[in-house]
Structures are given as C-alpha cells and as structure tokens.
Amino acid sequence: MQTPQVVTIAGSDSGGGAGIQADLKTFQARKVFGMSILVALTAQNTQGVQESLPIPCSFINAQFASLADDFQIQAAKTGMLFDQDHVQAVADNYRNFSFGPLIVDPVMVAKGGHPLLQKEAIQTIKTELVPQAYAITPNLPEAEVLTGSKIRNKEEISKAAATLQKMGARNVIIKGGHSDGKEATDFVLMEDKSSFQLSAPRIQTKNTHGTGDTFSSCITAELAKNSTFKEAVIIAKKFIQGAIEEGISVGSGHGPTNHWAKLSEEITVKEIVE
Ligand SMILES: Nc1ncnc2c1ncn2[C@@H]1O[C@H](COP(=O)(O)OP(=O)(O)O)[C@@H](O)[C@H]1O
C-alpha cells in the first residue's frame, strides 16, 4: 500500500504549537506523510502573535504546482489564509489540482486577539472555499462570523451548521472549545443531514494553543487512511483530548498541546445521537 500523503495549506507558527507546525506534528503522530504549502509567516510564541507576513501569491502557486507534480495527495486542510488575495489563490489552486477531500479550518483570530485573517477575506472564504469544503470546522466565534448569527444554545448551533451546509460545505463540525461547562462538546452535521455531538470532559488548563489545528489535521490524516468521515472525527476528538490531557509545559503563556500523547483506550468520548 502506498503511504498516505496529505498537505496543510496554512501559516507558520514560529512557536510550534499551532499552524503548519501543529499540523505536521499531528500528521507524523497519525502516521501519514505530511507536506505544507505556506501562506503566511507569524512571529509567535505562547504569549501571542508579535508579527505576521504574507507569502507572495505567485509562490503559493509554485508550491501547489511542485507538490502536484510529484506526489499523490489524498487529503488536505487549510488554516491561516491571511487575506482576500491569498484565500482566492488557494481556492483557485484547489480547483485546479486533485488533492482529495479538503478540510477548511476557517482560522480568524489567535487566542491573544491578533487577527490571522483580514475581515474582507471572510466573504471570499464563503463564496470560494466553503463550496469546495468536504468539511468545515469553525469554532463558535468563527461560526457566528460566517453565518452572521449569534449562537447561544444547541438549537442555534444546529441552525448555524445547516446554514454552513447550505453555503456548500458537505459536512460541518462546530467545535465547542470556546463555550463553558464541564464538557467540551462538538456538533457534527453530516452530508446525509444526520447529526450527532461528541463530548469529552473539559480539561482545566491554559495550554490549549493550537487545539483547532490539531483537531482538523487529525481528521485530514484519518481521511487519507480511508476512514469514514465519522470515524475520522471520533479519532480526532480522542486525539485532541489526549493531547490536552497529557500536557507538556513550554513557554510562559498559552502553551501547546502534546502531539506525541498516546491515543490510549482510556480516552473516552461520548457520542450523543440526535
Ligand atoms: N479545555 C478543553 N478540554 C477538552 N477539549 C477541548 C478544550 N478546549 C478545546 N477542546 C476541544 O479541542 C477541539 C478544538 O476546539 P476549539 O478550541 O474550539 O478550536 P479552536 O482552536 O479553533 O478555537 C475541539 O474538539 C474542542 O472540543
């Protein structure tokens, strides 16, 4: 069997906890061959983002062409896409090349409040990228921005997911890391319109930098290994739970998760079927 090959199309986090670095560490942990198309650079650590810099769009085209020329990529994900022109460049390239199911993680703002996507790019994400998404994985604030509606309860989460599906995403996961309560619960709306929730104990820690990237790159890796979408999401939920639970301590701010944590049998995730 050929080694599963995947690519992350995202920004670099010099601090190593989020972005391209979190994606590649997750790909390695999940035993797929990971590649990267860099869209932007950040000077970042556990305390926040100090600076960011876009990669020229012509160089994004060059990275797509290089990988398409030589590899057989079975799944891909997007992360930090910087601005409207970069979203457009990624969307145009994705239409031209055959990189398999695309997981769109619509990264907008870093934990410390630093913008990772300019506001004008949101419309381009909606019209150019969401229709190409095999799955979209917004957190609660990102789902509010994309749908233009406040999300205050389970009914509104479900409504927001349906709106995102109508925009063209085949599957939708609205992540619950930003809510409160004892459980971290993610809502999943599948292609066939069935839905379920995945819930795990919320871990009290400040080390949650890069949770969203780690979760979406794990889904990407599992899809490349031919898991069904539901299987991939369940593994990703267990993977992120283990990575937060078995934390490491580096830096003095919001530290990263532990990408080499064991995906042990003891990690239980509750599935709540609608
Ligand atoms: N403190 C926590 N304990 C357990 N799971 C968490 C915690 N914070 C986030 N998660 C989980 O991590 C994943 C990423 O969610 P989230 O943090 O909302 O994404 P993002 O990093 O994009 O804001 C989700 O599965 C969410 O439920």
Ligand SMILES: Cc1ncc(COP(=O)(O)OP(=O)(O)O)c(N)n1
């Ligand atoms: C380069 C880069 N990409 C993405 C993020 C955001 O990652 P996320 O998983 O949402 O984690 P936080 O930044 O919110 O902790 C990033 N910071 N940098």
